[in-house]
Amino acid sequence: MTEAIFQPDKPPVNEATSGDLFSKFDATIAMRENLLASGVEDPFSLVMEKVLSPTRAICNGRDTILLGTYNYMGMTFDPDVVAAGQKALADFGSGTTGSRVLNGTYQGHRECEDALREFYAMDHAMVFSTGYQANLGIISTIAGKGDYVVLDIDSHASIWDGCKMGDAEIVPFKHNDIEAMEKRLKRIPEGAGKLVVLEGVYSMLGDIAPLAEMVKVAKANGAMVLVDEAHSMGFIGENGRGVVEQAGVIDDVDFIIGTFSKSVGTVGGFCVSNHPKFEIMRLVCRPYVFTASLPPSVVATAATSIRKLMSAKAKREHLWKNSQRLHAGLTELGFTLGTDEPQSAIVAVIMPDLERGAAMWSALLTEGLYVNLARPPATPANMTLLRCSLCAEHSDEEVETILGMFERAGKLVGII
Amino acid sequence: MDRDEVDSRIRSIIEPFNKKGVAIKDDTTFAGDLEFDSLTVMDFVAAIEDEFDIIISMNQQAEIEKYGQLVDAVHGQVNT
Numbered sequence: 185m186t187e188a189i190f191q192p193d194k195p196p197v198n199e200a201t202s203g204d205l206f207s208k209f210d211a212t213i214a215m216r217e218n219l220l221a222s223g224v225e226d227p228f229s230l231v232m233e234k235v236l237s238p239t240r241a242i243c244n245g246r247d248t249i250l251l252g253t254y255n256y257m258g259m260t261f262d263p264d265v266v267a268a269g270q271k272a273l274a275d276f277g278s279g280t281t282g283s284r285v286l287n288g289t290y291q292g293h294r295e296c297e298d299a300l301r302e303f304y305a306m307d308h309a310m311v312f313s314t315g316y317q318a319n320l321g322i323i324s325t326i327a328g329k330g331d332y333v334v335l336d337i338d339s340h341a342s343i344w345d346g347c348k349m350g351d352a353e354i355v356p357f358k359h360n361d362i363e364a365m366e367k368r369l370k371r372i373p374e375g376a377g378k379l380v381v382l383e384g385v386y387s388m389l390g391d392i393a394p395l396a397e398m399v400k401v402a403k404a405n406g407a408m409v410l411v412d413e414a415h416s417m418g419f420i421g422e423n424g425r426g427v428v429e430q431a432g433v434i435d436d437v438d439f440i441i442g443t444f445s446k447s448v449g450t451v452g453g454f455c456v457s458n459h460p461k462f463e464i465m466r467l468v469c470r471p472y473v474f475t476a477s478l479p480p481s482v483v484a485t486a487a488t489s490i491r492k493l494m495s496a497k498a499k500r501e502h503l504w505k506n507s508q509r510l511h512a513g514l515t516e517l518g519f520t521l522g523t524d525e526p527q528s529a530i531v532a533v534i535m536p537d538l539e540r541g542a543a544m545w546s547a548l549l550t551e552g553l554y555v556n557l558a559r560p561p562a563t564p565a566n567m568t569l570l571r572c573s574l575c576a577e578h579s580d581e582e583v584e585t586i587l588g589m590f591e592r593a594g595k596l597v598g599i600i
Numbered sequence: 601m602d603r604d605e606v607d608s609r610i611r612s613i614i615e616p617f618n619k620k621g622v623a624i625k626d627d628t629t630f631a632g633d634l635e636f637d638s639l640t641v642m643d644f645v646a647a648i649e650d651e652f653d654i655i656i657s658m659n660q661q662a663e664i665e666k667y668g669q670l671v672d673a674v675h676g677q678v679n680t
Contacts, residue, residue, distance in 0.1 A: 194638060197662075332657070337642055347658070354658035358646060371655045565639065 192561040193341040194356075195348055222539060224546040227557045237261055238449075238577045243554055249582060249589075251572045252556040254387075256529045257418045257499055258577030259449030259489045269450075272484035279479045284311075285466060288477030296483040299490040300454055304425055304440060308462040311454050311483065313475050315414055315443030316342040318453030321471035322410065322439060323381065324350035331377035334368050334402075336360065336393070338386050338564050340412060352379070359386070359564065362397050369405040378407035384427030385415035388564055388571070389522030390530030392420075395431040403436055410439040418447030418493040419500055419529055419576075444486045447493060452478050452486055499576035503529055506574045506583050513587040518600040522569065532558075533570040533590075540597055541568035547593035553586060606652075606675045610667075613647050626668025652678050 201207035220226055225244070234242040238258035239250050259265055272292055282288035293311060300309035312318040323346030327333045331352040335343060338359040347354045355372075357364040365380070372378055380402040382393050395411065402409045413426030421429030424447075428434040438459060444452035455465070466472060478486075504526075511526035514533060522532030535541030538559055545557040548570070556573075560566040578586075594600035611624065617640055618624070622633050630636045636644065645656050648670075654677045656664075664670050 192638065332655075353655075353660075355655055356642065356658065358642070364646065367650065368655060371649070371653060561638070 191341070193339060194337075194344050195341070196561075219538075219542055222542060224542045225549055227542070227545060230549075230554070235260075239575050239582060241554075243549070246549070246552055248549070248552050248554050249578075249586060250554050251574070251578075251586060252554050253575070254415070254446040254573045255449060255575050256415075256503060256573065257447040257449065257489075257493060257496060258575045259447065259492070262449070262489065262492065264492065265449065265485045265489045268488035269481040269485040273479075273481040276480035278481075280477045282476060283473055284477045285473050290477075290480050290483070292480045292483040292487065293477060296452075296487040296490070297454075299487040300456055303423075303490050303494055304434075304456045306440075306456040307458045307460075309454060309456045310462070310465055310469075310472065311452060311478065311486075312472055313453070313478055314451060315441070315445060315453030316345075317471040317475065318441050318443070318455050319343050319412060320346045320349060321469040322441060322455050322465070323347060323379070324471070325465065325469040326408075327352035327377065327379045331379065332372045333379045333381060334365060334372075334407065335381040336365075336383065336386075338388065339381060339383065340387070340414070343381055343383075343412065352377075360391070360393055362394060362401060365398060366401045366405065369402065369407060378402075378405065380407045380409045382409065382411050383415075384411055384413040384420065385528040385530065387415050387530060388558060388562075388569065389532045390415075390526075390528045390571075391523050392416075392427050392527045395427050395433055399428075399431070399433040399436050408438040409436070410441060411437050412441045414441070414443045414446055415528060415530065417442050418496065419503055424493055424496065424500060444482075444489075448486050448489045450482050450485045450489065452482060496576075503574060503576040505580075506576070506578050507531065509580070509583050510572065510574060510586065513583070514590060517587065517591050517594065519590070519594065529574045531572045531574070533572065535568040535570060536599065538568045540599055541570065544593055544597045544599060545570060547596050548589060551589040551593055553589045553593075601675070601678050603671060603675045606678065607671050609651060610648065610671055610674065613651055614644070614667075617644050624667055626666065626671070628667040629665050630667070630670075631665070648674065654678065 198208045232241040232243050238255045238260050241248055280288040296311050297309040319342035327350050329351040333347050333352045334355045336359055337356045355368050357368050385392050399409055411428050416426040418424040420427050428437050439455055439457045442454050444450045507526045507529050510531050520534040556571040558569040558571050563569055652674055
């Protein structure tokens with residue numbers, strides 16, 4: 185699931201309205217106005233005037249600890265990464281002005297794909313302009329009319345939109361429910377193509393999928409498997425290859441989708457695969473073909489960052505330590521969390537209702553802490569969540585400071 | 601399985617989801633009359649799928665707005 189605030193991941197149907205076509209958004213406009221009328225700082229117009237490091241910024245004039253940026257491995261200010269970007273900007277210019285299949289493949293794009301192949305130890309890698317486009321492109325292209333896509337109901341918006349853009353039959357199942365998935369796979373008409381779409385880490389609650397069992401069941405039922413590892417790359421698994429690696433099923437999945445906008449620390453998306461015909465995707469995948477490629481500086485920073493992530497064992501260990509400490513500390517303070525044990529670098533704090541959730545978010549910002557406010561309808565079971573994503577660059581002291589901020593804000597708002 | 605039997609089985613499944621006790625007719629709408637939100641729709645569809653051992657894909661769901669259309673769709677599937 186997603187970063188969105190007023191949008192469910194599963195795309196809503198906008199009913200026709202007569203006259204002003206914007207009338208269909210009146211309910212959303214009212215929802216926003218009501219929230220602001222309660223006196224909270226506008227969660228939708230936060231501006232970072234200065235970014236001091238992967239974990240600190242000046243937000244709305246205040247020195248703020250960043251705990252909601254998905255910058256898991258803190259690569260955004262890595263000196264080697266920044267230097268690679270500066271060099272590529274000077275040597276190759278500010279942009280490619282072209283599609284990957286025309287004039288938009290530079291040496292840097294190739295090197296970035298080489299780095300991904302090495303990172304995942306896979307035969308093929310394809311870089312998209314965003315992670316959203318990677319899911320959109322791969323899912324809508326490989327699952328065609330008469331095929332079936334079986335997906336977790338809590339999937340990210342880019343997965344849902346890939347389904348909506350394609351012509352396949354779309355069959356959702358209850359979140360992380362192996363039996364529900366299996367039943368649906370078994371009901372698919374014989375001979376139909378099947379694609380199972382899963383995520384390693386689900387970003388709303390920070391829980392992971394039981395991939396060992398799910399991938400096994402999917403393969404036993406003749407399905408191809410695509411796993412989105414956006415929130416695990418660089419961090420989970422011995423080599424940072426994701427939950428698929430941790431679960432020991434990386435060789436059984438057909439496609440891994442990922443992003444450069446989290447652990448890698450820039451922007452872009454990718455798909456890696458061992459499918460022998462994978463390279464044809466470059467010609468048939470419309471979100472890959474009909475858009476301009478990433479700027480040279482971006483692919484240079486991505487390639488450098490990916491290579492550094494291969495050996496970032498110490499950072500991975502520190503990030504786990506941070507996640508465990510924050511999870512334990514918030515539990516001790518009496519907050520309700522999305523998972524009983526820390527499963528990823530996301531710790532979701534469940535708020536009793538939207539009003540107190542928004543008040544808590546605002547109180548934390550005043551304390552100098554930025555987290556993500558997630559609210560219905562973007563959340564599972566219509567929960568209001570404060571999502572915290574930790575960074576390997578948060579120091580032990582910063583995590584303690586964060587806990588102090590949560591304690592004061594929680595008492596002020598009356599949650600703990 | 602005839603349409604009446606499909607109808608009565610769906611009626612018993614719908615009961616716990618019909619919180620307001622709306623009288624159900626063929627032209628009762630799920631979104632409007634029954635006020636099903638997306639989470640309710642998911643649970644309800646899953647219950648129907650399991651009862652009849654069928655798949656009602658999202659593509660099919662998009663075409664189903666009224667109770668009678670659901671009965672027809674399920675009846676069509678169990679008899680093919």
